[in-house]
Amino acid sequence: MLELSTWITVLLAGSVQAFRNPLPPSGGLTRREVVSINASDYPPLEINIPIDHYNSSDNRTYANRYWVNSKYYSPGGPIFYFDSGEQNAQPLVPYFLYEAAGPSSVMTLARRFNGLALIFEHRFYGQSFPFPINTTTGMAGGGYSAYKYLNTEQALQDPVYLANNFQPAGFEPYWESLSPQNTPWVWLGGSYPGIRGAQIRIRNPETFFASWASSAPTQAAVDMWTYYAQAERSMTKNCSADYTAVTRFVDATLSNGTRQEINDLKYDLYRAVQASPGNEQPNVNRSEAESLSNSDVGNYLLLPLSFYQYYGFEASVQPFCNVMETFNQSNASTTDNGGTAKAIASESGIASTYNISLAWQSFLTGIAQINYNIIPYQDDPVQDISWQFQYCSEYGYFQRGNPENPHTIESEFISLSLFQSQCDETFPEGLPPSPNVTASNKYGGWYINPSNVMFSSGEFDPWRALSPTSIEIGSPGRQAVQDIPDCGVAPANDTVFGPVYRDMVHVSDMRALLNKSDPNHQNFSTVGFASPIDTEPFYAGVGLFQMALEKWLPCFGNGSYASMTFQFPDS
Numbered sequence: 001m002l003e004l005s006t007w008i009t010v011l012l013a014g015s016v017q018a019f020r021n022p023l024p025p026s027g028g029l030t031r032r033e034v035v036s037i038n039a040s041d042y043p044p045l046e047i048n049i050p051i052d053h054y055n056s057s058d059n060r061t062y063a064n065r066y067w068v069n070s071k072y073y074s075p076g077g078p079i080f081y082f083d084s085g086e087q088n089a090q091p092l093v094p095y096f097l098y099e100a101a102g103p104s105s106v107m108t109l110a111r112r113f114n115g116l117a118l119i120f121e122h123r124f125y126g127q128s129f130p131f132p133i134n135t136t137t138g139m140a141g142g143g144y145s146a147y148k149y150l151n152t153e154q155a156l157q158d159p160v161y162l163a164n165n166f167q168p169a170g171f172e173p174y175w176e177s178l179s180p181q182n183t184p185w186v187w188l189g190g191s192y193p194g195i196r197g198a199q200i201r202i203r204n205p206e207t208f209f210a211s212w213a214s215s216a217p218t219q220a221a222v223d224m225w226t227y228y229a230q231a232e233r234s235m236t237k238n239c240s241a242d243y244t245a246v247t248r249f250v251d252a253t254l255s256n257g258t259r260q261e262i263n264d265l266k267y268d269l270y271r272a273v274q275a276s277p278g279n280e281q282p283n284v285n286r287s288e289a290e291s292l293s294n295s296d297v298g299n300y301l302l303l304p305l306s307f308y309q310y311y312g313f314e315a316s317v318q319p320f321c322n323v324m325e326t327f328n329q330s331n332a333s334t335t336d337n338g339g340t341a342k343a344i345a346s347e348s349g350i351a352s353t354y355n356i357s358l359a360w361q362s363f364l365t366g367i368a369q370i371n372y373n374i375i376p377y378q379d380d381p382v383q384d385i386s387w388q389f390q391y392c393s394e395y396g397y398f399q400r401g402n403p404e405n406p407h408t409i410e411s412e413f414i415s416l417s418l419f420q421s422q423c424d425e426t427f428p429e430g431l432p433p434s435p436n437v438t439a440s441n442k443y444g445g446w447y448i449n450p451s452n453v454m455f456s457s458g459e460f461d462p463w464r465a466l467s468p469t470s471i472e473i474g475s476p477g478r479q480a481v482q483d484i485p486d487c488g489v490a491p492a493n494d495t496v497f498g499p500v501y502r503d504m505v506h507v508s509d510m511r512a513l514l515n516k517s518d519p520n521h522q523n524f525s526t527v528g529f530a531s532p533i534d535t536e537p538f539y540a541g542v543g544l545f546q547m548a549l550e551k552w553l554p555c556f557g558n559g560s561y562a563s564m565t566f567q568f569p570d571s
Contacts, residue, residue, distance in 0.1 A: 042067060042093045045168055049123070051130045051149055053157040062130035064158065065089065065121040068168055069097040069107065075174055077114035078553070079166075079185045081159065081208070082106040083193035086387045088126035088380065089119050091520075092528045095511060101521065102514035102530070105212070105542050106188055112546055113553070115186075116178070123158055124150045124386040138381025144430030147389045152439045156200060159187075160207050180207045184556045186549065190214035190507030190529040191463065194455075199443040201450035210452040210552055212545045214529065215507040217466035219445040219475075220395045220437035225402035226465035226472045228410045231305055234313040234460040234503075239321035241349035243409040246363045247301060249356050251403065251412050254294045263290045266297060268364055273300055275368035295418050298401065298411030303372045305409075307524045309462055312505045315533050316524070324366035325350065375523055385426070392423035396435040397466075446475050451490045452552050454497055455480075456541050458504035468496045484548045487555035499544060501537040508534065509541035 194216030
C-alpha cells in the first residue's frame with residue numbers, strides 16, 4: 001500500500017524501509033473478533049498463473065492467492081475486484097470482505113449491485129511467490145533472476161489472466177457467466193493498486209470495465225522531493241517556519257560547522273531521540289552519537305512526520321508542533337486575567353521571533369516529549385524487499401530533500417544518490433542505472449485519462465504530488481470535477497473525474513473505520529486503506545462511484561447489461 005500499500009517509504013535511523021465470517025454492516029464485531037481478528041480464519045483460494053506471461057516456451061506457473069465473498073451475489077452481477085498491491089493481502093480480508101471494523105467499498109458496492117467481491121494478492125507478496133523466499137531476509141532465491149519477473153507488465157497481466165480464467169470452486173454453474181466477456185469486472189484500489197487500476201483501463205479495457213483509483217501517483221518519477229511539500233503546507237505557519245529553519249540550521253552545521261559543533265549537534269539529537277517524558281536526559285554513548293552519518297541525522301529530523309501519510313497533520317504532527325512552539329507549555333494559558341499577556345507561541349515561529357538556537361532546543365524537546373521510540377513498528381522483510389525492487393527498477397519515488405525549496409523540511413543529505421546506493425546495495429545486479437520510469441509512465445503518468453475511471457485524492461496526501469490532480473510545479477494542473485462522464489468517454493484532458501477530500505491524506509476512502517477500538521488500529525497502526533480520523537471520505541467516495549456505475553453499467557456489452565434491472569433503483 002505505496003501502503004503505495006501500507007504505502008510510505010519510511011525513513012528511520014539511516015535505513016530505507018519501503019516505501020471471515022459475515023459481520024454486521026455497521027462494523028460491529030463479534031466477541032471472538034474483539035479479542036483477536038485472525039486473518040488465518042479466512043483460507044484463500046489459489047490460481048496457477050504463468051511466471052512469464054510473454055514467453056510461450058516457459059510453462060512454469062506459481063500459485064497466486066485470492067479470496068471471494070459471494071454473500072450478495074446474484075448470477076450476472078458484477079465482479080468487484082479489490083487489488084491489495086504491495087503487501088500481504090491476508091490481513092485485509094476480514095476488513096474488506098467481511099467488514100470487521102466498518103463498511104468497505106468492495107462490499108458496499110457488491111451489496112448495492114448484487115456483485116461478487118474478491119481480493120487478489122500481488123505477485124511477490126504475502127504467499128504468492130513464484131520462487132522460494134527467505135522469510136528472514138525477505139529475499140527470493142536467485143536474486144535478480146527471480147525479481148526480473150516483478151515488473152509492471154507481468155504484474156498487470158496477472159489480474160487479466162485471473163479474470164479470463166476465473167473458475168472458483170463452488171461456482172461451477174456460473175463459470176462462463178463470470179468471464180469479463182459476460183459480466184463487468186470493476187477494479188478498486190488505492191495508492192499503487194490505484195495506479196494499476198487506471199493503467200488497466202488503458203491497457204485492458206476489454207477485461208476491466210471500470211475502476212476506482214484512490215490516491216494514485218500515476219506519474220512515476222525518480223526525484224520525488226515534493227513528497228514532504230504537502231506535509232509542510234498542512235502545518236501551522238509557525239511550526240512550518242521553524243521546521244524549515246531547523247532543517248537548514250542542521251544542514252549548514254553538518255556542511256560547514258567545526259568538528260565540535262557537528263559532534264555536539266549529533267549528540268543532542270541522538271539524546272533527544274532516546275529520551276522520553278520523565279527521562280529527558282538519558283545516558284547515551286557519545287561516540288555512538290558522533291558516528292551517525294549525515295543521512296542518519298536527516299532521517300531523525302523526519303521522526304515527527306513518521307505517521308503523517310495516513311493520519312495527517314492534526315492527528316500526528318500537531319502534538320509535536322504544540323510542544324515545540326510553546327516550549328513544552330502547551331497546556332498553559334496564553335493570557336492573564338486582563339487578557340494582556342503575550343501568547344506563548346508566536347505566529348511567525350521561534351527562530352524568527354527569538355533565534356535559531358532556541359528553535360533547535362525546542363525542536364529537540366518536541367522529539368523527546370513525543371517519544372516515537374515506543375510506537376510499535378511491525379516489519380515485513382518480504383514486502384520491504386519486493387517493493388524496494390519495484391521502486392528501484394521502475395517507479396523511483398526517491399523522497400529526497402531539496403535545498404532549493406525555500407520551505408524544505410527534509411535534509412539535503414537525504415539525497416538521490418543515497419536512495420540509488422541503497423538500491424544497488426540490495427540488488428547488486430540487474431537494476432538499471434536509474435529507475436526506468438517510462439515502464440509505468442507510458443500509460444500517461446500525470447496525463448493518464450481513461451474512460452470509466454474515478455480518481456479520488458486527499459488534499460494533503462503526499463502522493464498527490466504525482467497524481468492526476470497534482471498541484472506541484474511541472475504538473476499539468478488538471479481540475480478535479482464531479483460531473484460523471486458518459487460511459488466509455490474520457491473526461492476533458494484538463495479535468496479529472498473524482499473528488500479531492502478537504503484536509504485528508506492518503507487513501508482515506510476505501511473503507512470506514514467505525515470501530516476505533518479495533519485491536520489492529522491502535523498506536524498509529526493501520527490495516528488496509530481507511531482514514532483513522534474521518535469516515536466522510538469513504539461515504540462521499542463510495543456514493544459518487546456508485547452513481548458513476550449506475551450511469552456506466554447499462555452500456556456494458558453493447559447495452560445488454562441494461563436489462564438486468566435488479567442492479568438499479570426501482571423506478
